[in-house]
Amino acid sequence: MDLSIIIVNYNTKELLKQTIQSVIDTTKNIDYEIIVSDNNSTDGSIEMVEEYFPQVNLIKNKDNLGFPKGNNVAIKKSIGRYVLLLNSDTVVIDNCLEKCIKYMNSHKNIGVLGCRVVLKDGQLDHACKRGFPTPESSLFYMLKLYKLFPDSKKFGQYTLSYLHEDEINEVDSLTGAFMMLRKETIDEVGLLDEEFFMYGEDIDWCYRIKEAGWKVMYYPEAKIIHYKGASSKKKRFKTLYEFHRAMILFYDKHYRLKYNIFVTILVYLGVCVKFILSLFVNIFKKRG
Missing domain, CATH: 3.90.550.10 (Spore Coat Polysaccharide Biosynthesis Protein SpsA; Chain A)
Incomplete structure (x- = not known):
């Protein structure tokens, strides 16, 4: 077959x-x-x-x-x-x-x-x-630098916006x-x-x-x-939680041993802050 x-x-x-x-x-x-x-x-x-x-x-x-x-x-x-x-x-x-x-x-x-x-x-x-979400490429993505510089290989590492x-x-x-x-x-x-x-x-x-x-x-x-x-819309908190948990899982599995403790702490903090902000945005959307 x-x-x-x-x-x-x-x-x-x-x-x-x-x-x-x-x-x-x-x-x-x-x-x-x-x-x-x-x-x-x-x-x-x-x-x-x-x-x-x-x-x-x-x-x-x-x-x-x-x-x-x-x-x-x-x-x-x-x-x-x-x-x-x-x-x-x-x-x-x-x-x-x-x-x-x-x-x-x-x-x-x-x-x-x-x-x-x-x-x-x-x-x-x-x-x-897309590219792999290294700490550097993830930072550029969160700052939306790939939108400002769509042809840049440096700022478009994650989105690969420079590839047609x-x-x-x-x-x-x-x-x-x-x-x-x-x-x-x-x-x-x-x-x-x-x-x-x-x-x-x-x-x-x-x-x-x-x-x-x-x-x-x-x-x-x-x-x-x-x-x-289509499936994830049905349980918003579960969706947001799993999305951000996956970031930590991937980092721990493939990158944590490649970076120093300072970078790791920044990554964990960044994911936590992003998760909290996403929860607030979702709550306000529901109320709206």
Whole structure:
């Protein structure tokens, strides 16, 4: 089998239906399977898949396992030469999956490939091509210096704003909304890190893949639409907490031993302040 398409779902019934249908409608010339790993949805998602897509391999998890663990459960059951992580709030355009497989078939050193991901307003989802969040690149990002100097490699380290969105490029990291990997790459570097829950695991995986000598590629010739944040909007505090916890997890795992204690304290303080400010903004939005 060419491709195992893995979709983790949590209470996104209608979007999930749209995602699966877009895969079926646009993918004709490859042998693939769709595996939906449902994290104990209560909105009728399971019943919808059973009714409309009986050909889909449906995994009914007893709890909300989070994004990494939900994917890992499905990866272990997959049989494709390639594995695709695909969000349940996406729409696949044209023959996106066939294009990606064809490109990876002809470039054997690519461990993971990401496509052009656009938001519903047509703008690029910048998470689909980005650098690693080093302390320096994170500071420049928080100060929005990449907006003032979009062509600067120094200030655009995280967003990679200096790389044109129409050009194929090797990057540091992709978005977990669309990541196509070789099965042999997964076998070498291991599964997603389940210490993460719903953020950061994609960056961590790309970091490990690059460390193992594989290339991480952004391939804009293929395209999907991302209706971003469909699952995370339902539990705002949990979302904000996991987002900021992921920052600390990633830093501790990959950077803490590379920097002195002063930098580490500044990173921890920065994340804490950002988390508190985000909570206040969210509270005022609710009251508004």
